Amino acid sequence: MRIVDARVIVSCPGRNFVTLKLVTDEGVTGVGDATLNGRELAVASYLSEHVVPLLIGRDAARIEDTWQYLYKGAYWRRGPVTMSAIAAVDTALWDIKGKVAGLPVYQLLGGRSREGVTVYGHASADTVDSVLERVADFVRRGYKAVRVQSGIPGLSDVYGVHTGPGVYEPASAAVPAETVWSTERYLDHVPGVFARVRQEFGPHLKLLHDVHHRLTPIEAARLGRSLEPYALTWMEDPVPAELQEGFRLIRRHTTTPIAVGEVFNSVWDCQQLVSEQLVDYVRATVVHAGGITHLRRIFDLAALYHVRSGSHGATDLSPVCLAAALHLDISIPNFGLQEYMPHADVTDEVFPHTYRFEGGYLHPSEEPGLGVDIDEELAARYPYKPAALPVSRLEDGTLHSW
Ligand code: KDG
Numbered sequence: 001m002r003i004v005d006a007r008v009i010v011s012c013p014g015r016n017f018v019t020l021k022l023v024t025d026e027g028v029t030g031v032g033d034a035t036l037n038g039r040e041l042a043v044a045s046y047l048s049e050h051v052v053p054l055l056i057g058r059d060a061a062r063i064e065d066t067w068q069y070l071y072k073g074a075y076w077r078r079g080p081v082t083m084s085a086i087a088a089v090d091t092a093l094w095d096i097k098g099k100v101a102g103l104p105v106y107q108l109l110g111g112r113s114r115e116g117v118t119v120y121g122h123a124s125a126d127t128v129d130s131v132l133e134r135v136a137d138f139v140r141r142g143y144k145a146v147r148v149q150s151g152i153p154g155l156s157d158v159y160g161v162h163t164g165p166g167v168y169e170p171a172s173a174a175v176p177a178e179t180v181w182s183t184e185r186y187l188d189h190v191p192g193v194f195a196r197v198r199q200e201f202g203p204h205l206k207l208l209h210d211v212h213h214r215l216t217p218i219e220a221a222r223l224g225r226s227l228e229p230y231a232l233t234w235m236e237d238p239v240p241a242e243l244q245e246g247f248r249l250i251r252r253h254t255t256t257p258i259a260v261g262e263v264f265n266s267v268w269d270c271q272q273l274v275s276e277q278l279v280d281y282v283r284a285t286v287v288h289a290g291g292i293t294h295l296r297r298i299f300d301l302a303a304l305y306h307v308r309s310g311s312h313g314a315t316d317l318s319p320v321c322l323a324a325a326l327h328l329d330i331s332i333p334n335f336g337l338q339e340y341m342p343h344a345d346v347t348d349e350v351f352p353h354t355y356r357f358e359g360g361y362l363h364p365s366e367e368p369g370l371g372v373d374i375d376e377e378l379a380a381r382y383p384y385k386p387a388a389l390p391v392s393r394l395e396d397g398t399l400h401s402w
């Protein structure tokens with residue numbers, strides 16, 4: 001079965017998404033997510049200019065060979081743009097393979113290892129009282145795990161804290177918005193937030209917190225230690241992870257588990273973190289880490305070292321990515337948690353899907369393939385709008401790291 005068409009679809013139903021649709025000579029189609037928040041057009045161009053011409057005429061059944069061809073054949077390996085483009089092709093080929101086999105993709109990955117995919121929701125608000133209300137709402141809806149983020153007294157517009165109505169969206173203007181950050185205020189405030197949450201909800205609710213790469217290793221060590229009484233499931237992205245050995249310092253000082261990886265593109269980004277057991281969860285995703293084929297390779301390495309998965313699932317990852325992630329989540333032995341931020345209604349309309357949420361769990365589609373598609377006519381009604389993630393500066397104006 002040969003690939004005869006490959007369409008790169010850029011649209012903005014609620015936010016920007018890049019989607020690849022492959023079509024075979026037998027009329028079977030497959031979809032893959034290629035969205036890279038704030039850099040969407042770079043991936044769209046990489047796909048259209050450099051990848052699509054190589055796909056036409058290729059055997060759609062050769063998933064691994066196509067992955068190796070796009071990764072090694074380009075000479076320039078890795079990086080978010082390249083790996084998101086490869087991910088889109090890989091995801092679409094798994095979709096096609098499932099449809100051809102008449103099986104949901106998780107069956108091709110070895111079948112179920114669990115009954116449902118445990119997800120975590122985001123409880124965030126300006127004040128601690130409002131945060132508690134949001135956590136209560138998740139508990140009422142059956143969630144077993146909640147990520148808690150709170151506003152910081154003295155700081156406005158804290159990244160990751162959703163205060164307004166509607167779906168959370170950190171990318172805003174074409175030119176990044178700028179916010180002010182104070183590590184001192186943050187480290188002072190956060191332990192008290194978790195003390196209140198634990199007091200109110202008891203010891204069994206899984207609690208998570210995202211640091212968004214804002215600390216140095218020794219600051220992260222202090223935060224982890226100060227959160228130990230509240231038994232977090234994980235402290236996420238405590239430091240920028242380019243320096244993998246930096247995690248040794250954090251590990252030396254705290255037993256708070258560490259999750260990392262939403263910006264990782266390949267197994268090489270976490271090879272040391274995993275093999276030295278410096279982290280507990282790897283949060284790489286299908287779309288940014290080379291698709292189902294490569295993400296499974298990352299999780300297989302992690303399994304050897306008692307590291308579990310915790311895949312990124314924010315709203316800038318399209319329903320195509322979430323659908324694919326669920327097939328992996330349900331099948332791998334070392335699944336940990338899946339992030340779940342429901343998409344805007346208009347996003348769900350453009351990407352019809354059959355995964356479903358029930359009582360704290362997501363369930364992958366039972367349809368052949370991934371069980372998700374893109375309505376191209378509807379997508380065309382929402383043209384791309386430039387939007388970028390914000391940057392932050394310390395109080396003296398120094399650009400702060402993410
Ligand atoms: O595009 C960046 C967002 O997806 C990211 O900031 C959200 O940190 C995030 C998370 O854990 O969902």
Ligand code: MG
Binds near residue numbers: 212236237262
């Ligand atoms: Mg995060």
